[in-house]
Amino acid sequence: MAMYNVCAVCNACGDLHTTGITVSLNGGPASKQSIEEAFANKDPPTIIAELKEKRVHCPKIGRQYAQRDGKKIFLIPMG
């Protein structure tokens, strides 16, 4: 199992913000990769599919946003 930080591109400022969510995956990507790419040819685990429903906090505008584009949600290996 590998642990990943989940980050999402911001709809407001365009930066990549951490969601504060960590996930552990078997067979996940070795380096930073979008969930769209990481699960291109397979069904994503429930925990990954649910990321599109999460709200992400933008520290620049001080509001939350939803990022539903799998190409803009990234898994970043920890450690």
Ligand SMILES: [Zn+2]
């Ligand atoms: Zn932002």
